[in-house]
Amino acid sequence: RARVVTVINQKGGVGKTTTVINIAAQLALRGHKVLVVDADSQGNCATGLGVDKSKVRATTRDLILNPETAVNARHATAVDGLHMVVGDRSLIGLEQEMLRQLGREHRLTEALEPLLQHYDIVLIDTPPSLGIVSVNALVASDGILIPVQTEYFALEGLAMLAGTIREVRGLLNPKLGVDGVMLTMHAPTLLNQQVASEVREAFPELIVEPAIRRNIRLAEAPSHGIPIHLHDPTSAGGQDYQAIATVLERRWGLV
Amino acid sequence: RARVVTVINQKGGVGKTTTVINIAAQLALRGHKVLVVDADSQGNCATGLGVDKSKVRATTRDLILNPETAVNARHATAVDGLHMVVGDRSLIGLEQEMLRQLGREHRLTEALEPLLQHYDIVLIDTPPSLGIVSVNALVASDGILIPVQTEYFALEGLAMLAGTIREVRGLLNPKLGVDGVMLTMHAPTLLNQQVASEVREAFPELIVEPAIRRNIRLAEAPSHGIPIHLHDPTSAGGQDYQAIATVLERRWGLV
Numbered sequence A, B: 001r002a003r004v005v006t007v008i009n010q011k012g013g014v015g016k017t018t019t020v021i022n023i024a025a026q027l028a029l030r031g032h033k034v035l036v037v038d039a040d041s042q043g044n045c046a047t048g049l050g051v052d053k054s055k056v057r058a059t060t061r062d063l064i065l066n067p068e069t070a071v072n073a074r075h076a077t078a079v080d081g082l083h084m085v086v087g088d089r090s091l092i093g094l095e096q097e098m099l100r101q102l103g104r105e106h107r108l109t110e111a112l113e114p115l116l117q118h119y120d121i122v123l124i125d126t127p128p129s130l131g132i133v134s135v136n137a138l139v140a141s142d143g144i145l146i147p148v149q150t151e152y153f154a155l156e157g158l159a160m161l162a163g164t165i166r167e168v169r170g171l172l173n174p175k176l177g178v179d180g181v182m183l184t185m186h187a188p189t190l191l192n193q194q195v196a197s198e199v200r201e202a203f204p205e206l207i208v209e210p211a212i213r214r215n216i217r218l219a220e221a222p223s224h225g226i227p228i229h230l231h232d233p234t235s236a237g238g239q240d241y242q243a244i245a246t247v248l249e250r251r252w253g254l255v
């Protein structure tokens, strides 16, 4: 039965999607069976994994609203052993539709249930918000991974995120743990180093090393529809995601 | 009567807040009366303009739900002539509360009305989403400014944003114009240049030049609670925002 992990941070542009794509790809490369669920209406995971959104039969919205279609919602990607459920703009309206439904926070949990037996790990990408879709992801999860860009605004948002995690754990999902806080887009500037040391001091037992360095090769890979280990494995970005995947593989009991 | 402009892009981390802070500050420096409205629950505008969120009497949520408090919602900032309405986490619940109300898309328009006579320009910062709060901002606006990071995922999101703008213009606010598309975090890499030329080709009449270069001084300024022209006016970031402000000052008929 797969472990379900949500990658979340309501601050925009901190590397959530880049982390989901490249950790998922690394784990699949090492022989684990991986499912990515894209709960973000931007649908960037599909782009980064070479899946044509216009050709899929069912999306994350279908999975949540009609769980019986779950088996159709899984699509192959550019990486062997890595499947995904595609997110698209139909998720925008979902927020409004779900608000009136009973048990609305548990819809994704129920929908994922029949899929868990086929995978070792499920990674959920989330939008930059703490709305009902992100809450659904947290309720469905065993653990969470928090990417933090080493800049000032990103630091400011952590308190709000921590509050939401506590609320979900207290009211909806007591098993929800924090699997790791990872530093992203880290450059050798004074600001980045100051913020990095503040995060390391605040979360000493949660930090996953090494920091992911800012590296243009990571931003190039999605334009080719492939993860970093297919685009440029020996780049700084390739090496950093490989190192982080080794730590997480162990933390998630996959080895 | 002030012109109301929303800075919007549902892609996260593309420089929306940095643009609102630094354009608003530049215009105030030139003697214009400027109001910033932060419609993002992250509340990063207050941080970047030296306003202590814990000390304010009323926020953007109060402005929308109780417009009669509007006069109390304006706060002084680190810049003379620049006031702001602070955004905070109370905006998260707003999405759910507003969904059941009649005329919910027009709430911010009505709330801003009494304030417009006191300013030359109102700039609204939005969250990285196309939900009800962002739609309220679009309905209240005369024009919009779209920051686009010169990277692949940011390019992908433009079609979805264009769709939402057309919908709002068609159904809710026929006067809504696009005042400009501006390139942000632009670095001299092949990827950034490829994306920049794609955006310039797609929106030749809307592009505002120059591109804002990636510059760490822009990311440092918020940690001191001041805009770039007080932190490091001669930096690349300081120069670029000064140049863009000159173009927009003219485009908005402020000179």
Ligand SMILES: Nc1ncnc2c1ncn2[C@@H]1O[C@H](COP(=O)(O)OP(=O)(O)OP(=O)(O)O)[C@@H](O)[C@H]1O
Binding pocket: A011, A012, A013, A014, A015, A016, A017, A018, A019, A040, A044, A126, A127, A128, A184, A185, A186, A212, A213, A214, A215, A216, A218, A219, A220, A222, A237, B010, B011, B012, B013, B128, B151, B152, B153, B154
């Ligand atoms: N370590 C890195 N170095 C350089 N660029 C990066 C790095 N990580 C991500 N990027 C680029 O930065 C941008 C933002 O990253 P990404 O889209 O993964 O963040 P996100 O948190 O998923 O954003 P959103 O909040 O919009 O979902 C993308 O263009 C991506 O390619």
Ligand SMILES: Nc1ncnc2c1ncn2[C@@H]1O[C@H](COP(=O)(O)OP(=O)(O)OP(=O)(O)O)[C@@H](O)[C@H]1O
Binding pocket: A010, A011, A012, A013, A128, A151, A152, A153, A154, B011, B012, B013, B014, B015, B016, B017, B018, B019, B040, B044, B126, B127, B128, B184, B185, B186, B212, B213, B214, B215, B216, B218, B219, B220, B222, B237
């Ligand atoms: N031109 C630039 N060069 C370098 N860093 C920048 C630049 N513009 C913004 N930044 C930094 O990049 C990060 C993202 O910018 P910002 O927070 O303004 O984007 P945003 O679109 O408002 O994000 P969100 O979607 O979360 O609201 C911030 O840490 C900011 O300080």
Ligand SMILES: [Mg+2]
Binding pocket: A016, A017, A018, A040, A044, A125, A126
């Ligand atoms: Mg993303």
Ligand SMILES: [Mg+2]
Binding pocket: B016, B017, B018, B040, B044, B126
């Ligand atoms: Mg912002």
